[in-house]
Amino acid sequence: MKHQRPRARRYLFVANIELTDLQSEARFNDQTSDLSLFGCHVNGGEILPAGIRIRLRIVHTGAQFGALGKVVYASPNTGMGVEFTEIEPNDQLVLERWIGRLRDAGGRLGEKAGTC
Numbered sequence: 001m002k003h004q005r006p007r008a009r010r011y012l013f014v015a016n017i018e019l020t021d022l023q024s025e026a027r028f029n030d031q032t033s034d035l036s037l038f039g040c041h042v043n044g045g046e047i048l049p050a051g052i053r054i055r056l057r058i059v060h061t062g063a064q065f066g067a068l069g070k071v072v073y074a075s076p077n078t079g080m081g082v083e084f085t086e087i088e089p090n091d092q093l094v095l096e097r098w099i100g101r102l103r104d105a106g107g108r109l110g111e112k113a114g115t116c
Helices: 089-105
Strands: 016-021 027-035 039-042 053-060 063-075 079-086
Touching: 016 039, 027 089, 053 079, 063 089
Parallel strands: none
Antiparallel strands: 016 027, 016 053, 027 039, 039 079, 053 063, 063 079
16 A cells, blocks of 8 residues: 655654544554654554544653644555644644754654664
């Protein structure tokens, strides 16, 4: 399966994530492995099919980020790619703060500071 090229730099980012399928209201807890301004990768626990609309909440270093999103790719071997589709202004600030810290730390994927 060919993955879409990310629209923004992805950074190594391990955090707890709660996903809620908007159709069934089923909830799943997992971990992220990377983060960008437009989405994240969720490790391969419960795999939701591509196209599913979700509500997500990420908790990291005492802060919370919430958004609506959709699963853009899913594979039992690699996990899921999630695109953020709606972010409230306060949550956008949290996301930008996290990305800023990751950028300053130099942990982009594919560089020596981090691996894919």
